[in-house]
Amino acid sequence: MRVVLHVGLPKTGTTYLQSLMATHRDALRAGGVLHPFLRPGAMFHAAVELRGSAAKFGLADSDVAGTWAALCERARAHDGPVLLGHEVLAGATPEQVAAILAPLADVEVDVVVTARDLGRQATAHWQEEVKLGDTRSFAAFEAGELRADSGRDAGPEAGGVRPHYWHAQDWSWALQRWSTAVPASRVHLVVCPGPGREPAELWRRFAAAARIDPGLVDADTVAPANPSLGRSEVALLRAVNAELVEGRAGRLDRDAYLRVVKREYAEGELAARGSEGTVGAASDRPRAPYRLADVLGDATDRWLAELAASDHPVRGDLAELRPVLGGPDGPDPDAPVPPGQDPARIAAGLVARAAAGAAAGPEDARRPRRGGLFRRRLRG
Structure with a gap:
């Protein structure tokens, strides 16, 4: 019995992977792999419970209380690999990581962090905020988040700020925080495939990190979620x-x-x-402008250096983490409202x-x- 805990990051194919596992829950179980079902939305509720963020998501504590314990109980009753996870867990603090893993103290746990290049993540993160009601232009998002990072340790008390984009997308930091309770050799980095690669490649890389047979599911039966807009x-x-x-x-x-x-x-x-x-x-579709090469490229270089000095297993090509940007003369992500609308x-x-x-x-x-x-x- 062992647990594979997928903790995100956001906008790295997490919804696709979750949908794939949920759709093929019976096929996975037939192959000896458990993706436990408690109730609809249970893994989200568990993640919110573990992060202590029920109020942030408009939930009462009673809506989520005990969800993680119930999922862990299902996991412990299974004789084989168990797949759990939600991207809300990506931002867990070391103290939260310890609490999350406490019910699994005597169980072998592998943690999987999925990451995508910071260029595509920049426009995806901005676009998702707009889908949730934001009115900011990309230029405002760039100034307020992409160019406003004071670093991991600079909190408000020190006059610094860690914008949501950087807190959510710093995959090296996520690896380090989860390694405070799990050996680095069992905290895996899965690189999202680069542009033009089939979505099923992400599943194959994830399955390799989880040490399960990728053929247990048909990875082409679920389309990537959250379609991108122009x-x-x-x-x-x-x-x-x-x-x-x-x-x-x-x-x-x-x-x-x-x-x-x-x-x-x-x-x-x-x-x-x-x-x-x-x-x-x-x-x-909007692409991160070429002018962000220094900001996004420098962060990627630092994180790759940290990864090289660690024992984290990697699935995928690290070159695919280089920021995907528009050309020097490429169109800006911001555009006028189309005529006739x-x-x-x-x-x-x-x-x-x-x-x-x-x-x-x-x-x-x-x-x-x-x-x-x-x-x-x-x-x-």
Whole structure:
């Protein structure tokens, strides 16, 4: 019996891997590998419980209490490999890491950290914030986060700041923090495949780190989640968000926004238009500008040097961690709202759609609530 704990990082194919394991839970079990099911959203609840962040996600402590203990009990009852994890765990402090592993003190644990190059992560992180209601341009995101890092040890009490992007994407720091309770030789780095590689390669690398047969699942049966938008689509969504923030088109609560704006409009309609080339084609997807080569490249160099001096096993090609950037004359991630699009009218239509859905009964009433965080983002 052993546990493989996948801790993220965010935006490194975590949703794809989680969906793949959940879809093939029975096939994994037939092959001797357990991906335990407790209830929908249980691993997210466990991660929130372990990080002490229930209120941040709009949850009560009673919603999540005991979830991790129950999952560990399921794991300990299995005679073979157990797959657990959620990207919320990536930011765990050394004290939290010790508490997380306490119920598994006499169990062999492997920790898997997935990482992707900082160039693609920059635009993916920014775009995800916009999908959650942010109105910032990439230029504002660059100034406020990408160029505002004071380092790992510079907290507010020292006058420093560690922006969310760097806290979330510092894969070397994550390896070090998890190695405070697990030998470095069992804290694995899995490199996300570079541009143009098939998603199934990520599964194969993860399975190699987990020491399980990758053939237990058909990695092509689950499509990558969180479809990327083009530059013009992000610009349109930012403008729609601005209308909603100002309340000119009416207001949406968190659940309505996530259902109607994020999932149906952004990840549904806008993503489909982009793939058809009617708003922004795949070739128009934002790329981190060339001017960030020093910031992102220097951080990557430091982290690779730290990795070279460690005992962490690596799956994948470390060259794929070099930042993927646009060319010197490439388009900026920020673009104007595409012609013929009226953000005010679109926002009003989305508010009306949400109201109609509420009258008929919410489709996602059983989804975990994260209202507090979302409302703070919209107000900000």
